[in-house]
Amino acid sequence: MNASTSPTPDAVDPGLDCDVAIVGGGPAGLMAAEVLAQAGVAVHVFDAMPSVGRKFLLAGKGGLNLTHSEPHEAFATRFAGREKQVEPLLAAFGGPAIREWAQGLGVETFVGTSGRVFPTDMKAAPLLRAWLQRLRGQGVQFHMRHRWLGWADAGQGGALRFATPAGELAVNARATVLALGGGSWARLGSDGAWVPLLAARGVAVAPLRPANSGFDVLRADAPAGETRRDFLRELIGRTPAPTVGWTAHFTERFAGQPFKTVALAFTDSQGRNFQRRGEFVATATGVEGSLVYAASHLLRDEVEAHGHATFHLDLLPDHTPERVLVEVRHPRGSRSLSSHLKSRLGLDGIKAGMLYEHLGKDGVADPVALAHAIKALPVTVVAARPLDEAISTAGGVAFEALDARLMATAAPGVFCAGEMLDWEAPTGGYLLTVSMASGRVAGEGVLRWLGRTGNA
Numbered sequence: 268m269n270a271s272t273s274p275t276p277d278a279v280d281p282g283l284d285c286d287v288a289i290v291g292g293g294p295a296g297l298m299a300a301e302v303l304a305q306a307g308v309a310v311h312v313f314d315a316m317p318s319v320g321r322k323f324l325l326a327g328k329g330g331l332n333l334t335h336s337e338p339h340e341a342f343a344t345r346f347a348g349r350e351k352q353v354e355p356l357l358a359a360f361g362g363p364a365i366r367e368w369a370q371g372l373g374v375e376t377f378v379g380t381s382g383r384v385f386p387t388d389m390k391a392a393p394l395l396r397a398w399l400q401r402l403r404g405q406g407v408q409f410h411m412r413h414r415w416l417g418w419a420d421a422g423q424g425g426a427l428r429f430a431t432p433a434g435e436l437a438v439n440a441r442a443t444v445l446a447l448g449g450g451s452w453a454r455l456g457s458d459g460a461w462v463p464l465l466a467a468r469g470v471a472v473a474p475l476r477p478a479n480s481g482f483d484v485l486r487a488d489a490p491a492g493e494t495r496r497d498f499l500r501e502l503i504g505r506t507p508a509p510t511v512g513w514t515a516h517f518t519e520r521f522a523g524q525p526f527k528t529v530a531l532a533f534t535d536s537q538g539r540n541f542q543r544r545g546e547f548v549a550t551a552t553g554v555e556g557s558l559v560y561a562a563s564h565l566l567r568d569e570v571e572a573h574g575h576a577t578f579h580l581d582l583l584p585d586h587t588p589e590r591v592l593v594e595v596r597h598p599r600g601s602r603s604l605s606s607h608l609k610s611r612l613g614l615d616g617i618k619a620g621m622l623y624e625h626l627g628k629d630g631v632a633d634p635v636a637l638a639h640a641i642k643a644l645p646v647t648v649v650a651a652r653p654l655d656e657a658i659s660t661a662g663g664v665a666f667e668a669l670d671a672r673l674m675a676t677a678a679p680g681v682f683c684a685g686e687m688l689d690w691e692a693p694t695g696g697y698l699l700t701v702s703m704a705s706g707r708v709a710g711e712g713v714l715r716w717l718g719r720t721g722n723a
Contacts, residue, residue, distance in 0.1 A: 327391025
């Protein structure tokens with residue numbers, strides 16, 4: 268973040284007293300600060316990083332996806348079992364409200380072909396810069412390089428403790444909003460270090476797990492049949508896992524390349540189904556990208572339960588199985604099989620490479636097996652990529668540990684918001700929307716806690 272975007276640290280004295288301390292300068296914390304400052308409450312925002320909104324800026328690097336244009340009813344179904352808890356947050360501050368809020372900062376938005384909502388210039392920095400300018404104008408004070416260490420009395424509360432460049436600082440606040448993020452992208456500030464601090468206060472926290480993550484695949488030359496099942500059972504818990512990743516030939520030729528216009532189908536052991544068209548990317552050891560992320564919560568849960576999960580790829584979703592079989596069987600004369608597949612079906616590059624990876628040279632020579640693989644190629648994943656590589660986090664502070672205004676019942680006056688709550692969502696604007704909505708609800712909860720219910 269450049270200097271014009273970053274607030275300069277405000278001088279603080281040891282033993283600072285304030286109305287509200289917000290710990291975490293991401294979208295959830297900043298939205299809580301806005302609600303409170305608009306009501307005339309003195310707000311101090313503390314963040315461990317040199318500047319606020321670092322993950323927000325990274326998310327906007329390829330175009331800031333603010334929200335999604337889906338109607339509320341459809342939007343509220345995207346939260347992997349937490350729809351009941353998330354829906355009230357969206358009712359308080361959903362997609363249309365976010366677009367109106369951005370417009371109030373002088374940032375116009377548009378709806379892309381996928382239904383996602385972006386600023387017209389696609390950039391995050393101008394919006395964040397305008398937001399911070401408004402917050403500072405409302406009296407919000409920012410304290411950078413202040414890493415939260417918990418409370419003076421870990422079990423009972425007391426003053427908030429911060430490690431600062433000048434030494435430890437104690438902050439006494441009438442109310443606290445924790446908006447510390449999940450456990451992904453630790454270098455941007457979300458390192459999950461808050462988990463034991465809240466657990467010590469008796470706040471229930473579900474284990475942090477990767478969400479919107481990539482996966483390592485089981486290599487095609489792993490054993491088959493009963494031997495394969497025994498092998499997969501033995502694989503669980505082994506680090507590094509054997510025969511994980513693509514063959515060296517496939518990795519050298521195709522790692523980093525996208526699978527375009529494919530369909531992914533997966534049914535887990537509980538009967539939950541996923542089927543969608545889209546794109547994803549082959550990595551050095553597996554798969555990642557939007558289509559994989561969309562199914563990642565089901566794949567992750569299945570891997571955690573059984574050690575592996577197998578999805579099926581339709582490499583030609585616009586072709587019927589019958590047509591594929593006809594084209595594969597079509598006489599090819601002196602042409603190579605690769606040339607034949609390219610001319611008859613448009614199959615080449617990474618898609619053709621995937622067929623050879625799965626079937627081998629002998630397998631692709633069998634027209635029936637080849638046609639079946641083109642329409643339903645099995646890919647077995649055996650491990651989600653590490654938490655710090657994930658786009659977002661599942662797990663966190665349990666909603667059951669909070670009241671309707673996101674205050675921790677075991678820690679009165681302490682509110683939680685953003686990705687540190689126990690919810691997850693696919694990419695597409697859902698993550699940012701709920702983070703901001705929860706910040707708004709937490710801010711309004713603090714107002715009620717303080718006996719303030721409106722603008723000053």
